[in-house]
Amino acid sequence: MRKPPGKVDILPKEIGSLATGLPPARPGTLFVMGANGGMRVSPDAGFDVVFGRCEPDVHVCVGPADPRVSRRHGYITREHSRWVLHNVGKLAIRFPGPRLVLGGHRAELPVAYTPLFIVAPAQEHLLEVRIAAGSALGPADLHEVETYDPEDTAARAAQADKWRLDPTERLVLVCLAQRYLRQEPWPQPLTWAQVADELGRLRPGERWSDKRAARVVTAVRMRLSTEVDGLLEEQIPPPIGNSLNHNLITALLIGTRLRASDLAVLDG
Incomplete structure (x- = not known):
């Protein structure tokens, strides 16, 4: 699918797991990572992130080699200032722990890192989601967000330190x-x-x-x-x-x- 212009960016596969941190981002920014990369979407972009098995037809590919995963298995959209997961596939989507979102159902996503799993009979397929936290910004502050350096090594180092195991x-x-x-x-x-x-x-x-x-x-x-x-x-x-x-x-x-x-x- 084509990437729309504006406040939506493609994330390369090489960025790694979203669990290890994010570049500075506006609060509410959505990050989604699948098997071959992902997307970054600003909260006011008016854009739905579609995920599923068929890479040409979705924004984020998940379970590309498993025919039980739907070609378009679901999407994440902005509703009333919250990001919401919609499952339109046949297989359930599992939150961490036992909570399941069945086909045809929806669930609000927390402002945090959330690993989601499409539950197939032979294995589970990971879809990483992370929503940037932080205090709300007023319109006069938004131009400051755009000036952040995504390669801010100090911010990345501070984030990574929390994950370092002695x-x-x-x-x-x-x-x-x-x-x-x-x-x-x-x-x-x-x-x-x-x-x-x-x-x-x-x-x-x-x-x-x-x-x-x-x-x-x-x-x-x-x-x-x-x-x-x-x-x-x-x-x-x-x-x-x-x-x-x-x-x-x-x-x-x-x-x-x-x-x-x-x-x-x-x-x-």
Whole structure:
């Protein structure tokens, strides 16, 4: 599809995951990334972002090799000062956790980073969405937004620092998330007792306990809670269960901050 002129830009695939941060942008700006790149849309552009399997017919391609994904599976549009997801395909779209948007239904998107998944029988296909946060700007301020340098390295570095894992954090998180990294079906985080037991055997001189492991993970989760929705207890309806750790692990996997190769740290 043609890119309309004005306040809409194409994002190259090389920009990477939206989970790791954004260039400075006007509050309310929509970013969408799929298999081969994505789009940036200003909140006043009057433009709908269409996504689906058939790349020539959509703005953002997702699930290009899966015929169960609809050619045009859905779109994101601006409604009453909110970005809203519309599913027009047959397969459900999953928010982080169990929430599903079925075909023919809609859902408002939070002002945050939101990984969405088109749920196909064999696999789930990722569509990354992020809406820029910030205080509202008046008309007199809008010209200042356009002067921001998208290559502002200081802003990017500050954003990336939140996602950087030190060796201890990586060790604990890899242990917690190892079922995900081993690509087991329907993975769940290990319990704190299991994490402490494995770390105790791996590092016998470091006095690991379930409380110490939990403190390490909680610190990472709180640090990223301003970047990712679903990492705070008040954002999760009870019973919370494993939701907080599951959401954290999912965000780290999507942002490529945890990789299967990290399992090597569990080999001593």
